[in-house]
Amino acid sequence: MLGFLRQNARWIGGGFLLTFFSSFGQTFFIGLSGEELRAKFSLSDGEFGLTYMVATLASAMTLPWLGRTLDYMPGRKVAWFVIPSLSAACLLIAYAPNVAVMVVALYLLRLFGQGMMSHTALTETGRWFAAGRGRATSLVVPGHQFGEALLPISFALIATAAGWQMAWIVAIAALMIFALPAIHLLWRVERIAGENVEDDGPAERTARDWTRPEVLRDPLFYAVLACVLAPPFIGTTIFFHQDYLVELRGYTPLAFAAAFPIKAVTTVIFSLVCGQLIDRFGATRLLPWFLLPLAVASATAAYLTPDWGVYVFMFLVGISYGFTATLVGALWPELYGVKHLGAIRAVIVAAMVFSTALGPGLTGALIDLGVSLPVQLVWMSGWCIAACIILAFISPRLLARQ
Numbered sequence: 408m409l410g411f412l413r414q415n416a417r418w419i420g421g422g423f424l425l426t427f428f429s430s431f432g433q434t435f436f437i438g439l440s441g442e443e444l445r446a447k448f449s450l451s452d453g454e455f456g457l458t459y460m461v462a463t464l465a466s467a468m469t470l471p472w473l474g475r476t477l478d479y480m481p482g483r484k485v486a487w488f489v490i491p492s493l494s495a496a497c498l499l500i501a502y503a504p505n506v507a508v509m510v511v512a513l514y515l516l517r518l519f520g521q522g523m524m525s526h527t528a529l530t531e532t533g534r535w536f537a538a539g540r541g542r543a544t545s546l547v548v549p550g551h552q553f554g555e556a557l558l559p560i561s562f563a564l565i566a567t568a569a570g571w572q573m574a575w576i577v578a579i580a581a582l583m584i585f586a587l588p589a590i591h592l593l594w595r596v597e598r599i600a601g602e603n604v605e606d607d608g609p610a611e612r613t614a615r616d617w618t619r620p621e622v623l624r625d626p627l628f629y630a631v632l633a634c635v636l637a638p639p640f641i642g643t644t645i646f647f648h649q650d651y652l653v654e655l656r657g658y659t660p661l662a663f664a665a666a667f668p669i670k671a672v673t674t675v676i677f678s679l680v681c682g683q684l685i686d687r688f689g690a691t692r693l694l695p696w697f698l699l700p701l702a703v704a705s706a707t708a709a710y711l712t713p714d715w716g717v718y719v720f721m722f723l724v725g726i727s728y729g730f731t732a733t734l735v736g737a738l739w740p741e742l743y744g745v746k747h748l749g750a751i752r753a754v755i756v757a758a759m760v761f762s763t764a765l766g767p768g769l770t771g772a773l774i775d776l777g778v779s780l781p782v783q784l785v786w787m788s789g790w791c792i793a794a795c796i797i798l799a800f801i802s803p804r805l806l807a808r809q
Contacts, residue, residue, distance in 0.1 A: 418535055419546045422595035425486070426550030428586045430558050431497060431578050432520010434643065434763070439514070440500065443571050448506050454766065457746025458506065459797055462513035467757040470522045474530075474753020475619075480747070482531040483594035489527060490587045494521040501575035517760065525551075526756050530749050533740040535598040541690070544736040551732070556671050616744035622751050627630050628707045630801050631694070631742075632758060635792035636730040638701055640762040641787045642724065645708060647767040648650075648780055652708070655780070662714045662723035666721040673725025676730070681733040690738040692808050695799040697734050699728035700806045701782035702791035709784035742805060 410421060430436050431449055437459075445455050477484055496515030503509040528547055536543040565574040622628050645652070652658075684693060704723035707716060735755075743751050 408540075412546060415536075415539075415543065415598070417596065417607065418532070418598050419543055421482075421561045421590045422528040422532050422543075422547035423550040424586055424590055424593075424655060427554045427583060428490075428493075429520050429524035429528075429551070430554030431582070432495060432518075432522070432524065432552070433515040434521075434647075435555055436558055436562070437500075437516060439559060439566075440571050440575075444500075444509060448509065452508070455572045456771075458510050459513060460764045462510050463517050463760060465514050466518035466522055467764065469518055470526070470757040471750070471753045473518070473523060473802060474526050474756065475747075475750035477527060477530045477749030477753075481594070481597060482527050483591050484525045485523070485527050486587065486590050486594070489519050489523045490582050490590075493524065494582045496520070497575045497579045497582070501572040503635040522760060524757060526749075527750060529736040530752050531594075533752075534745040539686060540740065541682040541685025541733065543676045543682075544685075545680075545733045548623045548678050548732040548736060552674050554669045555766075556668070565599070572585065572760075609763045615745035617751070618747050618749040619754065622743055623754070627717045627801055627805060629744075631738075631805075632755065634694075634698065634798055635731070635735050635738075636758060636762045637698060637787070637794055638727060639759045641705060641791075642768040643763040644768040644787075645724075645780075645784075646745050648770065648774070651774065652780060654673055656712055658714055658717060661695055662717055666717045669718055670721040670725040670728070673716060673722055674728040677706060677726045677729025678733045679729075685734065685737050689806075690734050690741050691802055693730075693734055694738070694802045694805075695795055698791040698794050698798075700724075700730065702788045702795070705784045705788035705791065709781040709788065719758055 441455065444450070450458070483627060496512050496519060499508060499512035500516060503512055528550070529544065532547050533540060539791065562571075562574045562576075565577055576600060617625075681693070681697075700723050704720055704727055707720045707723060711719060720790050739752055740748055770780065773783060
């Protein structure tokens with residue numbers, strides 16, 4: 408792994424920076440300013456949640472068109488409009504004069520942060536690497552976990568010293584002064600998959616190049632997509648309703664917060680493990696198994712009520728996140744090739760963004776109707792088990808088609 412990283416440091420480093428700085432458009436970072444934004448515009452929790460859902464859904468609808476730019480220009484050039492656009496969104500959210508501008512800012516943060524930054528990193532990684540795709544993806548994905556670990560603390564320190572708006576200004580400086588030049592320098596040399604057989608090997612697990620219309624006519628695509636949407640839907644739902652769950656179980660807030668480092672460390676470890684497994688067996692062969700940890704995690708959150716149950720749950724979620732992020736990043740080139748990967752992955756990322764918007768709203772409505780979150784978590788666990796069974800049936804068909 409270390410030799411592989413040394414030989415490919417520039418491409419992996421650029422992807423890592425993109426996933427790390429995508430944090431400025433992720434829910435966990437935007438939520439750090441939630442209280443200030445609600446107070447500034449006199450919004451209730453429900454009203455703020457509704458505006459956030461609208462902005463996220465709008466970004467999901469835009470992404471399939473914007474994301475296909477990666478099929479026509481290299482990632483470093485795409486970064487030259489994505490990063491300044493994300494910076495402009497940071498400025499807007501800090502100084503929005505009214506709710507309408509705030510919604511536009513949220514839309515841009517979600518589109519260029521959560522959407523295009525991550526999409527660019529994983530699309531280029533999937534295109535550049537062949538037999539080493541799993542290892543490369545497993546080294547790029549942890550940028551998300553590093554962002555979750557470092558940026559909330561940084562935000563809190565800056566906000567305490569100079570105000571929450573200054574924290575967004577520092578984010579702009581980090582993007583424009585450091586991230587953009589660094590990514591350009593790292594990615595100015597284009598990598599060719601399979602060019603170095605010693606560290607990458609032949610493109611043995613890359614399918615023929617499907618077009619996006621062909622993929623959208625493929626029934627197996629929708630079967631796989633329905634299964635891979637489970638982690639973002641379930642994960643976002645649980646963490647969005649964490650205050651509800653803490654109150655319901657009688658946990659101390661510190662007990663829940665202290666479990667997040669367990670999730671972060673476990674995610675990174677199992678991301679690397681999954682990368683090795685993908686390079687050995689292929690992502691398609693791992694499909695029937697990757698949702699089992701999430702099925703157990705959902706059941707754990709539903710039934711285990713003591714404080715220690717939180718740590719078991721976070722450990723299992725970390726396993727699931729590690730496997731999911733790496734496997735989903737490496738899967739699509741294996742199924743549909745790399746020529747139109749930008750357009751194809753844009754549809755997939757849009758669907759995942761949509762699921763993160765739908766999850767909190769749908770489950771919140773069910774809670775209001777009297778269906779408790781633990782009951783819903785049992786259903787979600789069943790979804791994961793059903794998905795594993797479906798994937799066990801279709802995985803051989805996908806392998807035969809390759």
